[in-house]
Amino acid sequence: MGSRLFDAQEVIVRREILDGREWMVYPVRVVEDTGDLLAVHLAQGTPLTFGPGPFRWGPHPWTAFDPYWQSEGVLQLQRPGDGYSVWARHSGGEFTGWYVNFQEPMRRTERGFDTLDQELDLLLPADGSPYRWKDEDHFAERHRSGGFTDEEGAAGRAAAASVVELVERGAGWWEEWRGWRAPEGWQVPEAVPLGA
Template identity: 90%
Template sequence: MGNRLFSAHEVIVRREILDGREWMVYPVRVVEDTGDLLAVHLAQGTPLTFGPGPFRWGPHPWTAFEPYWQSEGVLQLQRPGDGYSVWARYSGGEFTGWYVNFQEPMRRTEHGFDTLDQELDLLLPADGSPYRWKDEDHFAERHRSGGFTDEEAAAVREAAASVVELVEGRGGWWERWRDWRAPQGWEVPGAVPLTA
């Protein structure tokens, strides 16, 4: 269960699991799955489904907005065992940079994969200007308030250090995807019901 490779163009499910239950769920379309890399596309307008809770972190912060992916579509790249994924971001179809999303390593399921966003993010502008951290204060507060154990927080910091080492060494494995764009005609997948 959960070990098969997904086919290109297949719609699969990305679930954020908190307290053993679905915190947020949405569909993504597979771009490539080699086993060593899972590349998926999150389309603008994709419906987001939120678990009813209660959760120790409270409701997902995006429940305050319309339950759709508001921004332009993004390419999400994740590798087994990595405590992060790398998202290609666009404006008007032009690549604007990489967004490193620190998260629990993906766990494949029969229908997609599970993870959990861990607050901290790193922005890598397309023009090569210096990287910037995002949500450091949210991450620190989540740890301080007990939302992350010391071990979980340490794992996020270790993943962050490994990404910085790659960036500063000009060795980002994700760079080969810089010129990728979603094909014309890809439809926005429909809503995904909660299962957990």
């Protein structure tokens, strides 16, 4: 199950799984799937669906906002086994940099893939200025309070160290995607019901 490659332009489902249940679910459109890399696009205005809980982490923090992806569309790049994905960010149509989202390694399903955001993020500005961390305090607090096991915390830190090593060597494998833009005419996918 979950071993097939997805077709370009196919709409698949990205699920965050917490406590064995869907915490947040949304559709993405496949840009490319080679087996070694899954590139998907999250369109502005994409509907987000949240699980009803209760969850050990509480409700998803985005439930405080309108349930749609508010920012410009993002390209999300993930490779099997990596504890992170790399997102291309834009503002006013201009590339502003990379956003490294530390998360559980993706697990393919027949409908798409599952993961779980682990709070920690790394911002890589387009102008080459120094990288900066985001949500380090949330990651540390989640670990301190038992939201992450010691093993999960260590995995997150190891993934972060591996990305920093790539960045400092100038070996970001994601750079070849810098100029990618979503084709005109790609529609915003419809909402995904829980458990569908």
